[in-house]
Amino acid sequence: MRRTRLLRSLVVLATTALLAGCGADAAVPRSAPVAPVRPLPPDSQTIKPSATPAAQCGDLTTSLTPSSGAFAPDSTMARIKAKGRLTVGVDQNTYLFGFRDPSTGQLEGFDIDLAREIARDLFGDPNRIELRSVSTAERVPVLTDNRVDMVVRTFSVTCERRRDIAFSSAYFTAAQRILAAKTSGIRSAADLDGKRVCVTVGADSADRLFALNLAHPPTVLGVTNWTDCLVALQQGQVDAVSTDEPILAGLAAQDANLQVVGGPLGYEYYAVGLPHGQDDMVRFVNGVLDRIRADGTWQRLYNASLGSLGPSTGPPAAHYSG
Numbered sequence: 001m002r003r004t005r006l007l008r009s010l011v012v013l014a015t016t017a018l019l020a021g022c023g024a025d026a027a028v029p030r031s032a033p034v035a036p037v038r039p040l041p042p043d044s045q046t047i048k049p050s051a052t053p054a055a056q057c058g059d060l061t062t063s064l065t066p067s068s069g070a071f072a073p074d075s076t077m078a079r080i081k082a083k084g085r086l087t088v089g090v091d092q093n094t095y096l097f098g099f100r101d102p103s104t105g106q107l108e109g110f111d112i113d114l115a116r117e118i119a120r121d122l123f124g125d126p127n128r129i130e131l132r133s134v135s136t137a138e139r140v141p142v143l144t145d146n147r148v149d150m151v152v153r154t155f156s157v158t159c160e161r162r163r164d165i166a167f168s169s170a171y172f173t174a175a176q177r178i179l180a181a182k183t184s185g186i187r188s189a190a191d192l193d194g195k196r197v198c199v200t201v202g203a204d205s206a207d208r209l210f211a212l213n214l215a216h217p218p219t220v221l222g223v224t225n226w227t228d229c230l231v232a233l234q235q236g237q238v239d240a241v242s243t244d245e246p247i248l249a250g251l252a253a254q255d256a257n258l259q260v261v262g263g264p265l266g267y268e269y270y271a272v273g274l275p276h277g278q279d280d281m282v283r284f285v286n287g288v289l290d291r292i293r294a295d296g297t298w299q300r301l302y303n304a305s306l307g308s309l310g311p312s313t314g315p316p317a318a319h320y321s322g
Helices: 002-021 076-083 110-123 136-144 205-210 226-234 245-252 279-294 297-305
Strands: 045-047 086-090 098-100 129-133 165-181 196-200 219-223 240-244 258-261 267-275
Touching: 076 086, 076 110, 076 279, 086 110, 086 136, 098 110, 110 129, 110 279, 110 297, 136 165, 136 267, 165 226, 165 245, 165 279, 196 205, 196 226, 205 219, 205 240, 219 226, 226 240, 226 245, 240 245, 245 258, 267 279, 279 297
Parallel strands: 086 129, 196 219, 196 240
Antiparallel strands: 045 219, 165 240, 165 258, 165 267
């Protein structure tokens, strides 16, 4: 019996030693733990303050008087109608305004619906439309190069942009604010002193950040899309994001750890961007915008896409000249 117990003990010890030795070659050094790689978004860059003072051009919300009724055979509208579709530059990365629904693969949002209303008045069919995704920085070039008929993409009117393209009347007003983690301690613009803030390249959001009277101006990171800013914030590569409040609200809706904070840094006026020299098309689009303001369509589109922002005060009033 004693001999049997001894044999069993030796077998257990041998088995344990064998198992312990498997894959544990002393000649092979142990690897140190590897930290996760968190690269910056593609094409990201540090934005510097502009050396050129901002241009002044009067009331940014003023556009051409709307047209109505039949249009001439040689008009821009007739040319687009002959083409058979309205080609529109839109976003696919800004939740609420222009984004690709993962369940359907379709582009949705307030701007997408607004573009379809323009197609409805031109063709009698909101689906006679070709949607092309463009980045923030591409909005002006795709118009000057005539790659699209118009851009409907949270496109703010600025004097600089008016030098190169035309704009419809404003269809949405948005305040620029700040998005930060709830635990960051950032609650206002004053808390951006020395911080890293993300914007998209081509947006005018950086201008107001550089204009803040802070002891240590923020470092501004420029990326391609607002979702890139969201990733950079989540990975700790920036401390905050600053742009129009509805865009920030769309980012915050995707991460419960984030919140929109601070008072307005300024206001933006979204309008439809069009190529220069197409005054007839500007007037036509303004007629469509007048129609959706008056018949309740604007409010219906707001409720469908932007209702999570809270009750609306209605569309901005149109201002016309010429």
